[in-house]
Amino acid sequence: MISAEDWKQEQERLELVTEKLQARIAELAPEVEGLHNQAVDIRKQFWEEVTVNTSTDEDFEETFYSIRQQEALLSERERSHRQRVQQWKNMKRLLASPYFGRIDFHEDGLSSTEQVYIGVSSFVDSDGMSFLVYDWRTPIASMYYDYSPGAAGYDTPDGAISGTMKLKRQYQIREAVLQNVFDTSVTIGDELLQQVLGKGADNQMKSIVATIQKEQNAIIRDDKNRMLIVQGAAGSGKTSAALQRVAYLLYKHRERLKADQIVLFSPNPMFNSYVSTVLPELGEENMQQTTFQEYLDHWLGGTFRVEDPFDQIEYVLTEASSQGYAARMKGMEYKASADFLQALQNYAQWLEQQGMRFSSIRFRDRDLITAKQIESTFYSYDPSIRMTNRIIMLQEWLLRELNLLESKEREALWVQEELDYLDKDQYAEAYHALHKERGVFDFAEQYEEVRERLDGKGRPDEGDFDYAEREEELLRRMIVKEQFKPLKRSVKRLLFIDMAQLYIQLFEEEDAYKKMTKEAEIPSLWPEICEQTKEKLGRLQLFYEDATPYLYLKELIEGVRTNTEIRHIFVDEGQDYSMFQYEFLKKMFPRARMTVLGDFGQAIFAQATELYGEESPLIRLYGEAETSLFRLVRSYRSTREIVEFTRSLLPNAKEIVPFERSGRKPLLSKAGDGEKRAARIAEHLAALQAEGFASIGVITKTAAESKEAYDLLTAQGCEGLKLVTKSTPTFEKGTLIIPVYLAKGVEFDAVLIYDASSQTYHRESERKLFYTACTRAMHRLLLYAAGDWTPFMQAMDKSLYEIEQ
Numbered sequence: 115m116i117s118a119e120d121w122k123q124e125q126e127r128l129e130l131v132t133e134k135l136q137a138r139i140a141e142l143a144p145e146v147e148g149l150h151n152q153a154v155d156i157r158k159q160f161w162e163e164v165t166v167n168t169s170t171d172e173d174f175e176e177t178f179y180s181i182r183q184q185e186a187l188l189s190e191r192e193r194s195h196r197q198r199v200q201q202w203k204n205m206k207r208l209l210a211s212p213y214f215g216r217i218d219f220h221e222d223g224l225s226s227t228e229q230v231y232i233g234v235s236s237f238v239d240s241d242g243m244s245f246l247v248y249d250w251r252t253p254i255a256s257m258y259y260d261y262s263p264g265a266a267g268y269d270t271p272d273g274a275i276s277g278t279m280k281l282k283r284q285y286q287i288r289e290a291v292l293q294n295v296f297d298t299s300v301t302i303g304d305e306l307l308q309q310v311l312g313k314g315a316d317n318q319m320k321s322i323v324a325t326i327q328k329e330q331n332a333i334i335r336d337d338k339n340r341m342l343i344v345q346g347a348a349g350s351g352k353t354s355a356a357l358q359r360v361a362y363l364l365y366k367h368r369e370r371l372k373a374d375q376i377v378l379f380s381p382n383p384m385f386n387s388y389v390s391t392v393l394p395e396l397g398e399e400n401m402q403q404t405t406f407q408e409y410l411d412h413w414l415g416g417t418f419r420v421e422d423p424f425d426q427i428e429y430v431l432t433e434a435s436s437q438g439y440a441a442r443m444k445g446m447e448y449k450a451s452a453d454f455l456q457a458l459q460n461y462a463q464w465l466e467q468q469g470m471r472f473s474s475i476r477f478r479d480r481d482l483i484t485a486k487q488i489e490s491t492f493y494s495y496d497p498s499i500r501m502t503n504r505i506i507m508l509q510e511w512l513l514r515e516l517n518l519l520e521s522k523e524r525e526a527l528w529v530q531e532e533l534d535y536l537d538k539d540q541y542a543e544a545y546h547a548l549h550k551e552r553g554v555f556d557f558a559e560q561y562e563e564v565r566e567r568l569d570g571k572g573r574p575d576e577g578d579f580d581y582a583e584r585e586e587e588l589l590r591r592m593i594v595k596e597q598f599k600p601l602k603r604s605v606k607r608l609l610f611i612d613m614a615q616l617y618i619q620l621f622e623e624e625d626a627y628k629k630m631t632k633e634a635e636i637p638s639l640w641p642e643i644c645e646q647t648k649e650k651l652g653r654l655q656l657f658y659e660d661a662t663p664y665l666y667l668k669e670l671i672e673g674v675r676t677n678t679e680i681r682h683i684f685v686d687e688g689q690d691y692s693m694f695q696y697e698f699l700k701k702m703f704p705r706a707r708m709t710v711l712g713d714f715g716q717a718i719f720a721q722a723t724e725l726y727g728e729e730s731p732l733i734r735l736y737g738e739a740e741t742s743l744f745r746l747v748r749s750y751r752s753t754r755e756i757v758e759f760t761r762s763l764l765p766n767a768k769e770i771v772p773f774e775r776s777g778r779k780p781l782l783s784k785a786g787d788g789e790k791r792a793a794r795i796a797e798h799l800a801a802l803q804a805e806g807f808a809s810i811g812v813i814t815k816t817a818a819e820s821k822e823a824y825d826l827l828t829a830q831g832c833e834g835l836k837l838v839t840k841s842t843p844t845f846e847k848g849t850l851i852i853p854v855y856l857a858k859g860v861e862f863d864a865v866l867i868y869d870a871s872s873q874t875y876h877r878e879s880e881r882k883l884f885y886t887a888c889t890r891a892m893h894r895l896l897l898y899a900a901g902d903w904t905p906f907m908q909a910m911d912k913s914l915y916e917i918e919q
């Protein structure tokens with residue numbers, strides 16, 4: 115706490131700033147309102163002000179300029195209106211809590227010390243010079259996060275500034291009333307952070323600007339490289355850092371970066387809703403949010419039913435005893451590997467010489483252009499021309515061929531028959547269309563007449579012109595054209611490439627595969643992998659592990675449909691993406707920088723990628739020189755007791771440092787099975803709710819287990835339970851029953867592990883799954899089992915938990 119004198123001064127300053135804010139808001143209000151009306155008026159009057167006259171060229175030009183002028187006026191007004199509205203909104207947001215921090219900084223070489231108050235937005239006094247509040251993203255404010263009192267400094271576009279920080283202070287201000295003031299010496303926020311972290315979980319993530327830690331600040335502000343990779347322990351603030359980073363980038367590059375040029379790839383749709391309020395809370399618009407699955411569906415959904423990662427993981431977790439399991443697992447591993455990536459690149463090269471698969475272009479049960487013809491035309495092109503360019507040449511050739519075939523087709527018998535059978539309506543429709551073309555006839559007629567008069571001689575084809583004949587010809591043309599349309603459309607969409615066969619063709623016996631891929635390594639169980647892959651594709655379905663390689667191959671052949679608008683992509687839970695997916699994102703968004711955040715300790719999907727260290731292939735994506743690497747080891751989410759418990763579940767997690775916040779040790783409860791366990795859980799749920807925990811997660815391994823838990827607990831009289839499935843759209847507060855793979859990235863006040871027995875979690879591959887489930891807990895962790903505890907806990911130091919019999 116600070117001295118009474120200091121408190122008084124702070125209170126006075128807060129009152130002063132509040133008054134000034136109110137004055138500014140009052141000043142802006144009518145202007146904001148007025149500007150809005152003005153803009154609306156201009157829009158309304160737009161066409162009245164503009165005189166549209168196109169009778170002569172000059173009139174046309176005048177009209178054109180008058181429209182342009184009005185447009186410019188309107189857009190200038192709208193821009194200024196937007197700016198004022200933004201300012202006004204910022205002031206309104208500041209009003210309740212104008213700042214959360216202050217540093218007193220004495221810059222070397224200057225005589226005075228500046229008091230720098232820091233808040234979510236800047237507020238400049240009416241002199242236009244003095245900053246009453248600095249935006250947390252300004253360079254000077256970075257010292258608040260990076261230094262303790264003493265020597266300090268910051269970078270500006272004009273160079274580094276150094277000096278001495280004389281004071282560092284934190285504030286809690288609510289509804290413009292000073293609640294708490296802390297002076298901090300060592301790290302910021304310990305006191306404030308304690309309070310923030312001690313609170314209950316919410317169904318929406320919160321911004322952390324008041325308590326950003328130094329190591330997180332480095333991630334937020336790093337703007338050097340093309341690629342930024344963060345490996346961070348569970349609860350170390352990766353998602354939080356990512357979102358504040360978006361806000362920082364939007365501020366730093368506000369002249370050229372807009373929120374819709376940033377895309378966040380989320381682990382599931384529910385996560386989108388979980389993080390969607392952070393940026394608006396900071397006064398920024400939300401970036402675009404999507405999942406990789408949405409993306410796959412967009413490109414492949416028209417052709418295949420693509421399995422989603424949740425069905426894939428359900429298979430992994432529940433089908434161990436089914437036939438073909440080992441091969442499928444091996445296939446998943448291989449299809450996500452760098453080896454397979456290389457094999458596909460080699461395959462695409464091989465296809466440049468031979469082996470392309472095309473589909474014949476068929477029309478009325480016959481081949482118009484055969485696959486063979488297409489293939490030989492393709493391979494007749496100069497082999498030094500790139501594959502994708504040759505495909506374009508081929509496409510153009512096909513369109514030309516189709517035009518020729520179309521005109522020949524007009525004489526076909528079926529056209530005559532169609533003509534004969536045109537019913538009244540069809541004929542009227544055709545006639546109507548014809549009418550438009552008739553203008554051309556009339557013009558030709560007039561032309562001939564004029565020419566005749568000028569030349570003073572008869573028309574050479576006089577008498578020959580048979581209108582009925584021309585009409586029939588036009589009708590024939592229309593009929594054929596209509597029928598050729600879908601053919602041309604499919605050529606434009608490159609459907610003459612038999613992509614499915616091209617992918618299937620890879621899954622041949624070993625020798626063939628090696629030949630096509632420059633001797634790629636072959637995984638064990640290859641024949642079975644081939645069988646499974648072909649069988650699935652045959653049913654127009656794709657395994658999740660095949661979807662990205664398939665799309666990747668498609669792009670190698672057809673060329674990439676790039677998106678050059680996007681400047682930043684963020685990948686959260688980045689350990690769950692394969693190198694294929696990264697290569698793909700890189701190709702898709704050629705002008706974007708990438709931020710990847712993840713935790714290899716939580717890699718639960720088959721396609722996992724190591725993010726950090728020598729093992730990480732991700733560093734090669736843009737090269738070491740273009741990559742910044744960060745590691746976060748302090749965990750903020752859970753109490754010390756929970757972190758100590760969870761970190762001993764993983765062999766390499768000893769380095770994880772808990773934030774000093776204490777709570778109860780995890781509780782292991784042996785309550786028996788089925789109803790007995792449900793009764794015990796129901797008891798615990800009631801007790802936790804009575805203690806005030808509003809967000810509770812009963813975490814299960816699979817969807818089936820979730821359903822079972824839901825039914826048994828409901829039968830015990832538990833009310834208001836929410837069963838979460840992969841199609842649950844939003845994350846809600848309350849008591850959720852949720853499979854662990856859907857709880858990625860989110861957190862609960864209390865977590866109950868529905869079944870922590872050795873029967874449920876025993877395979878080594880399930881260790882990370884179990885770890886992920888336990889690390890969702892902020893304040894309480896309770897685990898249940900009927901028989902033996904999972905082997906992951908058996909070697910654990912007994913002092914790390916309590917037991918309830």
Ligand SMILES: Nc1ncnc2c1ncn2[C@@H]1O[C@H](COP(=O)(O)OP(=O)(O)OP(=O)(O)O)[C@@H](O)[C@H]1O
Nearest residue numbers: 322325326327348349350351352353354750751859
């Ligand atoms: N500097 C901070 N100040 C206040 N709260 C913080 C800070 N850093 C992290 N937290 C809190 O810690 C919790 C975990 O943060 P977050 O979800 O960003 O971690 P994560 O690394 O993405 O976790 P996971 O890997 O488990 O998904 C959140 O409640 C977040 O608000």
